[in-house]
Amino acid sequence: MNRPQFQLLAGCLLALLLFIAGVLAVGWPLQIRVAAPRLGMPVIDQPGASMEVRLATSLPLMLPELQLSLDGPGGVAPLELTASRWDGAVAVLTVVLPALPDGAYALRLQTPTQDLRLPKAVFLRSSWPATLRLVQIADLPPPGREPLMRQFIAEMRVKKPDAVLVTGDINYEGTESNIQFIYSQLAQLDAPVIMTAGNHERTAWHRYLRVFGARDQRTNFGPLAILSLDSAHGRDALTPSAFRWLQQELAHLDGRTPLVQLHHPIFSPGATAVSEAGGTGGYLHGYRRAFIELCRQYNVPIVLSGHWHQDAVYDSSGKFRADRVDFPGTKFVVTTALGADVRQVFADSGTNNGYRWIEFTGGKLGAYSSNPRNPVPSTALGSP
Amino acid sequence: MNITTWLFLYLAGLVEAAIRYRFSLGHDGWSAALVLLPLALLAVPRPQQPSVRWFGLLITLGCGVAFARSVSLDFWDTERLDLALLVAGIGLGSWLTVRESGATPAWQVAEWGVVSLGWLLALWHPFAPWMALAPAAALALLPPSAAAAGQKVGQTSGLSPAWLLFWIGMAVSKPWWDSDTWGALGIALWALAVAITCLPRIRELRLPFPLASLALVPLLYPWLPVWIWAPLLGLLSGWALQRAARPWHRAAGYVLLLGLLLSYGLHSNLQWFGLWVWGRT
Numbered sequence: 277m278n279r280p281q282f283q284l285l286a287g288c289l290l291a292l293l294l295f296i297a298g299v300l301a302v303g304w305p306l307q308i309r310v311a312a313p314r315l316g317m318p319v320i321d322q323p324g325a326s327m328e329v330r331l332a333t334s335l336p337l338m339l340p341e342l343q344l345s346l347d348g349p350g351g352v353a354p355l356e357l358t359a360s361r362w363d364g365a366v367a368v369l370t371v372v373l374p375a376l377p378d379g380a381y382a383l384r385l386q387t388p389t390q391d392l393r394l395p396k397a398v399f400l401r402s403s404w405p406a407t408l409r410l411v412q413i414a415d416l417p418p419p420g421r422e423p424l425m426r427q428f429i430a431e432m433r434v435k436k437p438d439a440v441l442v443t444g445d446i447n448y449e450g451t452e453s454n455i456q457f458i459y460s461q462l463a464q465l466d467a468p469v470i471m472t473a474g475n476h477e478r479t480a481w482h483r484y485l486r487v488f489g490a491r492d493q494r495t496n497f498g499p500l501a502i503l504s505l506d507s508a509h510g511r512d513a514l515t516p517s518a519f520r521w522l523q524q525e526l527a528h529l530d531g532r533t534p535l536v537q538l539h540h541p542i543f544s545p546g547a548t549a550v551s552e553a554g555g556t557g558g559y560l561h562g563y564r565r566a567f568i569e570l571c572r573q574y575n576v577p578i579v580l581s582g583h584w585h586q587d588a589v590y591d592s593s594g595k596f597r598a599d600r601v602d603f604p605g606t607k608f609v610v611t612t613a614l615g616a617d618v619r620q621v622f623a624d625s626g627t628n629n630g631y632r633w634i635e636f637t638g639g640k641l642g643a644y645s646s647n648p649r650n651p652v653p654s655t656a657l658g659s660p
Numbered sequence: 661m662n663i664t665t666w667l668f669l670y671l672a673g674l675v676e677a678a679i680r681y682r683f684s685l686g687h688d689g690w691s692a693a694l695v696l697l698p699l700a701l702l703a704v705p706r707p708q709q710p711s712v713r714w715f716g717l718l719i720t721l722g723c724g725v726a727f728a729r730s731v732s733l734d735f736w737d738t739e740r741l742d743l744a745l746l747v748a749g750i751g752l753g754s755w756l757t758v759r760e761s762g763a764t765p766a767w768q769v770a771e772w773g774v775v776s777l778g779w780l781l782a783l784w785h786p787f788a789p790w791m792a793l794a795p796a797a798a799l800a801l802l803p804p805s806a807a808a809a810g811q812k813v814g815q816t817s818g819l820s821p822a823w824l825l826f827w828i829g830m831a832v833s834k835p836w837w838d839s840d841t842w843g844a845l846g847i848a849l850w851a852l853a854v855a856i857t858c859l860p861r862i863r864e865l866r867l868p869f870p871l872a873s874l875a876l877v878p879l880l881y882p883w884l885p886v887w888i889w890a891p892l893l894g895l896l897s898g899w900a901l902q903r904a905a906r907p908w909h910r911a912a913g914y915v916l917l918l919g920l921l922l923s924y925g926l927h928s929n930l931q932w933f934g935l936w937v938w939g940r941t
Contacts, residue, residue, distance in 0.1 A: 481681050483737075
């Protein structure tokens with residue numbers, strides 16, 4: 277070996293040693309972070325079913341010794357690990373849900389150096405009612421409007437929906453105190469919270485990732501498959517990967533009825549719509565036609581959005597409709613902001629309550645009005 | 661470490677991280693000023709004393725580990741001044757280690773290999789490209805430069821480095837706008853292919869210019885799966901980088917930055933026709 281070759285070998289060895297030393301210095305002692313399930317992306321299933329726990333680790337491809345359990349009003353039970361694999365740098369553990377009474381449970385993970393508890397991460401349900409009742413909210417209260425959030429939580433504790441869908445703009449001004457407030461309020465709900473990100477989450481993206489972290493995700497909910505998409509990365513669009521993910525999930529519904537939620541509305545708002553900010557807000561640009569075609573192909577009954585701070589309903593051709601089920605095809609629904617004063621969204625309706633009440637019976641969409649007794653005519657908005 | 665390694669580890673890592681965490685000049689105030697400070701160094705002559713470069717290596721290593729530990733299993737709070745100071749330290753320290761003259765081809769293989777490994781590790785830790793700056797700097801401290809190895813180094817004519825870096829900046833970052841995973845994997849495969857073009861026999865290959873030009877057009881848009889698109893782009897970039905005119909003006913790095921930012925602008929905010937996947941809009 278001549279001198280340059282020796283130098284090259286020594287240099288490469290030094291670089292490799294520095295790499296290894298750097299990785300160890302960053303990740304030691306070995307720790308974990310639970311990516312899922314957690315509040316915002318829970319698992320809802322029956323005892324005996326399999327559940328995946330996704331863990332990020334501080335050292336690549338290394339997992340500490342750990343114990344998993346469920347902890348809740350029905351008791352505490354260890355989770356039996358049946359399989360583990362790596363999905364890139366994320367450890368995916370498959371466990372069996374224990375025989376505990378129905379209800380909300382915290383996922384607990386104990387390692388030699390950590391004791392993690394994630395409330396409302398797992399919901400056990402051994403049976404499903406004939407009619408599933410969901411509530412959808414979007415654009416949550418900013419600082420200064422906390423009473424609206426408390427009022428909503430109080431209402432939900434009375435109305436007891438089966439799940440609450442949160443369609444983005446959770447932390448309106450990006451502050452730590454606001455996201456902690458929203459988290460503490462949502463954690464009081466007895467129902468699972470299923471979430472997707474909005475454009476305002478990007479104001480303090482690290483906070484959203486740390487507290488909720490939900491992006492593209494599928495939640496099996498009895499007869500429903502709830503598909504939550506992240507459209508709000510500054511591009512008002514689905515990315516190619518997100519679109520492919522949606523295609524794959526819709527192709528593997530296992531007999532479930534799909535429900536899609538994403539922050540951005542699909543269609544243009546039209547000239548007569550006026551949002552809180554004085555503009556209409558954006559709508560989905562990239563993949564719009566393909567997305568609508570996919571909804572038609574897989575008979576998606578409803579697509580839920582937020583972003584505009586006002587209600588609207590469209591059919592597949594982009595025509596305004598009243599929020600009723602008596603027109604064919606997918607209902608493309610925009611829901612007003614929870615975080616605003618009760619507003620008069622339409623000229624002939626002063627009854628908006630800031631959220632939508634959605635009912636599925638036997639997997640079929642039954643209602644989705646913000647006011648089920650008096651469906652709101654979207655046609656009041658004019659032509660798109 | 662030569663300037664291209666610095667550009668594709670520190671500068672590209674900075675743009676990727678800034679966009680991933682929505683770094684904002686208005687919102688992040690002094691933190692933004694600190695993080696952007698090392699970019700001003702592109703226009704400043706580098707001190708070449710070995711002691712300064714060793715000092716730079718220590719700063720890079722210390723700041724890199726401290727920053728990566730702070731955000732390990734967590735996320736970059738772009739408002740925090742201490743984190744911004746560490747990022748500035750990584751940029752400044754690694755810039756001090758950059759060598760003025762080019763490395764021999766064998767060392768270029770190793771340097772691009774470090775770039776590739778750094779971005780591959782970004783699948784585990786989003787700031788691994790910055791952690792890779794220390795090994796890259798160590799490589800720069802040991803080897804003989806091309807001049808010291810007796811190779812001819814001087815003014816050479818060839819492709820414009822500015823246009824080349826602009827084009828690479830526009831093209832190489834495209835998978836970032838799809839997903840974090842594809843972005844890191846894409847640039848890792850791209851750098852690996854660039855390293856391969858530095859290998860002895862492959863280095864001598866010549867693509868006919870019209871063919872290379874035709875190949876560049878579709879590669880500007882990532883219509884192929886990233887594991888095919890990125891290596892193809894890397895091979896073309898590698899051959900082109902070797903045929904670029906020397907020496908580079910120090911500020912050539914700014915055009916890479918311009919390419920990266922314009923790529924982001926085209927894909928994110930402006931929604932120009934043709935930049936979405938064709939047939940999908």
